[in-house]
Amino acid sequence: LAKTTQPISMDSYEGQEVNITCSHNNIATNDYITWYQQFPSQGPRFIIQGYKTKVTNEVASLFIPADRKSSTLSLPRVSLSDTAVYYCGAKRDAGNMLTFGGGTRLMVKP
Amino acid sequence: DSGVTQTPKHLITATGQRVTLRCSPRSGDLSVYWYQQSLDQGLQFLIQYYNGEERAKGNILERFSAQQFPDLHSELNLSSLELGDSALYFCASSVGGTSYEQYFGPGTRLTVT
Numbered sequence: 469l470a471k472t473t474q475p476i477s478m479d480s481y482e483g484q485e486v487n488i489t490c491s492h493n494n495i496a497t498n499d500y501i502t503w504y505q506q507f508p509s510q511g512p513r514f515i516i517q518g519y520k521t522k523v524t525n526e527v528a529s530l531f532i533p534a535d536r537k538s539s540t541l542s543l544p545r546v547s548l549s550d551t552a553v554y555y556c557g558a559k560r561d562a563g564n565m566l567t568f569g570g571g572t573r574l575m576v577k578p
Numbered sequence: 579d580s581g582v583t584q585t586p587k588h589l590i591t592a593t594g595q596r597v598t599l600r601c602s603p604r605s606g607d608l609s610v611y612w613y614q615q616s617l618d619q620g621l622q623f624l625i626q627y628y629n630g631e632e633r634a635k636g637n638i639l640e641r642f643s644a645q646q647f648p649d650l651h652s653e654l655n656l657s658s659l660e661l662g663d664s665a666l667y668f669c670a671s672s673v674g675g676t677s678y679e680q681y682f683g684p685g686t687r688l689t690v691t
Contacts, residue, residue, distance in 0.1 A: 502679075504682075509685075510682075510684060511582075511670070511683050511684055511685055512621070512682050513580070513682065514680065514681070517679065555621065560634075565611065565623045566611075566613075566623055566680065567623060568620060568622075569620070571620065571621075
């Protein structure tokens with residue numbers, strides 16, 4: 469499965485847009501790119517998933533370039549409650565298993 | 579609340595012992611996944627079951643085993659425990675086996691002393 473690499477930490481301020489980029493150079497043809505959010509002492513929670521181009525839902529957008537070697541999670545107008553660890557992962561369609569990178573610790577400041 | 583339940587919440591045991599972690603998936607979900615999260619290894623996929631059958635295996639040690647029962651709950655058995663097995667163990671479930679988001683339980687924190 470694809471190995472993903474993402475920044476260890478990021479800081480932002482309330483109301484700003486946050487973009488977290490993940491690289492996955494060896495992503496396979498049948499891998500999906502998926503992002504999860506994790507708060508302390510809780511299990512990860514699904515944010516968004518995509519295969520290529522752009523996907524948007526009510527909480528985030530996911531941009532995936534044509535070569536699929538990277539992806540960017542975009543969180544519009546973050547609030548203090550968005551402070552969490554964000555994991556980029558690859559998901560093999562056949563088995564639905566997830567492989568995650570080390571996660572990006574996002575700190576949103578007032 | 580994801581709808582996935584895990585018991586126990588915390589477990590403290592000694593090296594060499596054996597423990598069983600239990601997971602109940604969301605109602606209607608057929609797939610169950612087990613993950614291990616440790617400080618140095620991050621979140622790692624261990625094994626997946628779909629409707630009672632093993633579907634995929636990840637970095638699961640031979641000392642570990644799992645099964646999914648007819649009522650779809652799953653158990654992860656960890657034996658001959660070592661200090662390095664101390665971690666958070668998450669169970670997740672999904673409706674099907676492909677292209678579905680996974681819902682994670684609250685985890686079981688295992689401490690091996």
